[in-house]
Amino acid sequence: MHRFLVGRLLFSTKVWVCLMLWLTPQQLIHAAELVDLFTVDVPVADRSASGRARAMRKGLEEVLIRASGINASATNEYLHSRLSKAQSFIQQYAYLKSEDKQNKMPWVLRINFEGESIHRLLSDAGVAIWGERRPVVMLWIAQQEGYQRQIITRDNDFAEQIEKVARRRAIPVQFPLLDLQDSAEVEITDVWGRFSSPIIKASRRYNATVILFGRVYQKIGSRRDDGWLADWQLILEGKRSGWKDSAKTTEEIYQHLFTKLGQHLCDKYCVTATQSADNEILVKVENLNTFLQAASAEKYLESLLPVRDVNLLQLKDNKALFLLRLVSREKSVLEAISLDSALSPLPSQPPVGQEKRTYNYRWTP
Numbered sequence: 001m002h003r004f005l006v007g008r009l010l011f012s013t014k015v016w017v018c019l020m021l022w023l024t025p026q027q028l029i030h031a032a033e034l035v036d037l038f039t040v041d042v043p044v045a046d047r048s049a050s051g052r053a054r055a056m057r058k059g060l061e062e063v064l065i066r067a068s069g070i071n072a073s074a075t076n077e078y079l080h081s082r083l084s085k086a087q088s089f090i091q092q093y094a095y096l097k098s099e100d101k102q103n104k105m106p107w108v109l110r111i112n113f114e115g116e117s118i119h120r121l122l123s124d125a126g127v128a129i130w131g132e133r134r135p136v137v138m139l140w141i142a143q144q145e146g147y148q149r150q151i152i153t154r155d156n157d158f159a160e161q162i163e164k165v166a167r168r169r170a171i172p173v174q175f176p177l178l179d180l181q182d183s184a185e186v187e188i189t190d191v192w193g194r195f196s197s198p199i200i201k202a203s204r205r206y207n208a209t210v211i212l213f214g215r216v217y218q219k220i221g222s223r224r225d226d227g228w229l230a231d232w233q234l235i236l237e238g239k240r241s242g243w244k245d246s247a248k249t250t251e252e253i254y255q256h257l258f259t260k261l262g263q264h265l266c267d268k269y270c271v272t273a274t275q276s277a278d279n280e281i282l283v284k285v286e287n288l289n290t291f292l293q294a295a296s297a298e299k300y301l302e303s304l305l306p307v308r309d310v311n312l313l314q315l316k317d318n319k320a321l322f323l324l325r326l327v328s329r330e331k332s333v334l335e336a337i338s339l340d341s342a343l344s345p346l347p348s349q350p351p352v353g354q355e356k357r358t359y360n361y362r363w364t365p
Contacts, residue, residue, distance in 0.1 A: 044095075092112050095107050138203045139212050144217040228252075230245040283322045289318055309325050348360050
């Protein structure tokens with residue numbers, strides 16, 4: 001009887017573990033998310049005109065950082081001169097009661113900026129533009145305080161600090177769940193030692209194309225607010241880079257991190273307007289079984305930041321041929337498409353003579 005009960009218990013435990021693993025989504029996030037670039041909340045002490053003007057200037061600074069990936073207004077004289085005219089780029093604003101109990105400001109000014117005006121402003125300043133479709137960054141961060149080391153998850157005290165900085169840059173992030181599956185593949189020593197193989201393997205279930213991992217720790221003999229060090233590694237579509245950092249506080253460490261991360265991502269995904277008159281490509285999309293799907297594919301292509309306009313040239317046999325006129329490089333469009341799962345790439349034929357190259361995709365909404 002005892003052996004029977006033990007056997008039943010072991011069987012039940014195995015079934016429970018397998019069930020938990022089966023119920024855990026294998027791809028917990030999308031490779032990219034649409035983020036709101038143009039709505040900002042700025043804490044204010046009162047509802048005075050002078051306070052509102054300062055908040056609008058601060059809001060415009062933040063929106064320019066989001067839309068460019070860099071602190072462009074600090075180095076670009078043209079953008080800096082426009083900060084005092086922030087109100088001319090605003091669609092609407094409203095005062096809200098602050099819900100942040102730690103914030104001494106009783107009000108929040110919520111400002112909605114006009115997206116096309118912001119893009120035009122950046123283009124006029126010669127600054128590259130980063131669109132609303134952004135890659136989700138998978139974060140594996142081992143942080144040591146005193147003699148305690150931990151991998152930061154969403155319910156960790158430092159996660160809120162990290163997410164606050166990430167939101168300011170409009171960079172979507174994902175923390176590991178550290179459930180049974182993660183724990184079986186990654187140990188804290190892997191993250192601390194910045195061993196990429198187990199981290200890359202564990203990140204597959206999150207469908208991550210951008211992985212940031214590293215360690216944050218106090219300087220020897222320093223107090224909590226007296227000095228921190230960090231070692232970072234970034235894997236961006238298979239290419240790896242790294243850097244070191246130091247700051248007085250963890251907040252500064254993470255501010256530096258997302259400033260650097262924004263620069264790396266902008267180098268990859270930002271769009272610079274070109275003046276070429278022959279900036280066109282052909283895109284053929286298969287698996288369009290209804291007219292509604294064809295219209296959805298056209299709308300999707302129109303939504304891509306590097307695309308000026310889209311013309312449907314042919315719709316036949318569940319396939320559509322689109323002519324895309326671009327505002328940027330051909331490569332920028334292909335990278336924008338790769339961020340999403342709406343179109344899956346198919347083999348493309350090289351151009352013959354003066355023909356435009358046709359890129360083939362399968363519609364997979």
